Amino acid sequence: MSSQNKLSSETTLPDYTIQPGWKILIYQMGKVGSRSIYEAIEDRRQNVHHIHDHNEAAKRLVDIQHPGAPKYFIVTGVRDLLAHSISAFFQNIDKSHKSWYFGDQEQVLNADIEELIAHFERQQVKKLKFVALDWFDSFNRLTGVDVYSMKKVARRGFQYRKTERVEVFCYKLEKMDAALKDLRKRLPIDGDVEFTPKNVAEDKWYNDKYKEFKLAYAPRPEVIDLVFSSKVMRHFYKRREIEKMRQKYIG
Numbered sequence: 001m002s003s004q005n006k007l008s009s010e011t012t013l014p015d016y017t018i019q020p021g022w023k024i025l026i027y028q029m030g031k032v033g034s035r036s037i038y039e040a041i042e043d044r045r046q047n048v049h050h051i052h053d054h055n056e057a058a059k060r061l062v063d064i065q066h067p068g069a070p071k072y073f074i075v076t077g078v079r080d081l082l083a084h085s086i087s088a089f090f091q092n093i094d095k096s097h098k099s100w101y102f103g104d105q106e107q108v109l110n111a112d113i114e115e116l117i118a119h120f121e122r123q124q125v126k127k128l129k130f131v132a133l134d135w136f137d138s139f140n141r142l143t144g145v146d147v148y149s150m151k152k153v154a155r156r157g158f159q160y161r162k163t164e165r166v167e168v169f170c171y172k173l174e175k176m177d178a179a180l181k182d183l184r185k186r187l188p189i190d191g192d193v194e195f196t197p198k199n200v201a202e203d204k205w206y207n208d209k210y211k212e213f214k215l216a217y218a219p220r221p222e223v224i225d226l227v228f229s230s231k232v233m234r235h236f237y238k239r240r241e242i243e244k245m246r247q248k249y250i251g
Contacts, residue, residue: 018047022188023070025060027051027143029135031087032077033173037180040195041187054138061142064165072166073188074143078153078236079173080245081132081227082219088127089120090210099123105205113216116209125223133230143168148231154238160186172236219249 018024018041026038030052038050051057063069092098093116094105102108102119140146145168150159157175160182161168169186171179180195187193204210219227227233228242237245 017190019188019190021070022047023060023072024048024187025051025057025072025074027057027074027139028076029078029084029088029132031084031091032079033171033176034075034077036195037075037183040193041189054142057139057142064144069165071188072143073186074145074166074168075171075183076139076147076168077171077173077176077179078136078232080237081128081230081233082223082245082249084132085124085127086120086210086214086217089123090204090206090213093206099127108206109209111209113209113212116213117217120213120217121220125226128223128226133226133232136232148235153236154241158182174241218251224249 024041024047026034026049028034028051034050034052038048042048042050049060051060061072064072089100092100093102093108095101100120100123102111102116108116136147140148143166145161145163145166147153147161147168147170150161150168150170152159153170153172156178158169158171158179161170167186167188169179169183171183184193184195224246228246233242
C-alpha cells in the first residue's frame with residue numbers, strides 16, 4: 001500500500017479488524033461500485049483484494065478448496081450492461097494500453113461527440129460478447145458459487161450465499177444503498193465500516209463529455225436486443241426494470 005493510502009486509511013477509516021482465517025475479495029467487473037467497497041475495508045494486512053480480472057482471481061483462489069486455507073468472503077456486483085459499457089469506455093478512454101483508448105485528455109475533450117460514439121461502437125459489441133455477457137460464467141467456475149442460482153437479487157437488489165469455504169455477497173448497483181446496509185452485517189469484520197461513493201463520473205475530468213455522450217448516444221436495435229435478452233440481465237433484473245431500461249435507450 002502506498003504511503004498516501006496508508007495515511008488515508010489511518011485518518012479516515014474507523015477501527016476494525018478482519019476476523020482471523022478470512023480473506024475478502026472485491027471481485028467483479030469494473031465500474032460497478034467496487035472502489036467504494038474496497039476503500040472502505042482496505043486494511044494494512046493485505047487481507048482485502050480488489051480484482052476485475054479472472055486470471056488474477058484464479059491466482060488468488062488457487063487454494064480455495066484446500067483444508068486449512070483461508071475462507072473467502074467475495075463481494076460481486078452487476079449493473080445495466082449498456083450503462084456499464086459507457087462508463088468503462090470513459091474510464092479507459094485516455095489509457096493507451098486499454099482497447100477503449102481514444103486519445104489523451106485534450107484529444108478527448110476536443111473530439112466531436114459523433115467521433116466518440118463511432119469509436120465506442122467499434123469496440124462495444126466485442127466487449128459485451130467477450131467480457132460482460134459471460135463474466136459470471138467465469139466467476140461461477142472460479143469461486144464454485146453459481147450466482148445464477150441466487151434468485152433474490154432481482155427482487156431485493158442483493159443476496160448472500162454461504163458454502164463451506166466461500167461466502168458470496170452479490171448486489172446490483174441500482175440498489176446499492178440497500179445492499180450496503182446488509183453487507184455491513186455480513187462482512188467478517190469486527191468493527192464498523194462506512195461506505196462512501198468513489199470513482200464516480202461526476203468527479204472525473206471527462207464528466208461534461210460523459211454527460212454529452214449519454215444524451216447523444218442511441219444504441220442500435222441489435223445492441224439493445226443483445227444486452228436486454230442476455231442471461232445476465234434476465235437473471236438480475238425484473239421484467240419491468242428491463243423494459244424501463246429499454247425505453248430509456250430507445251427514447
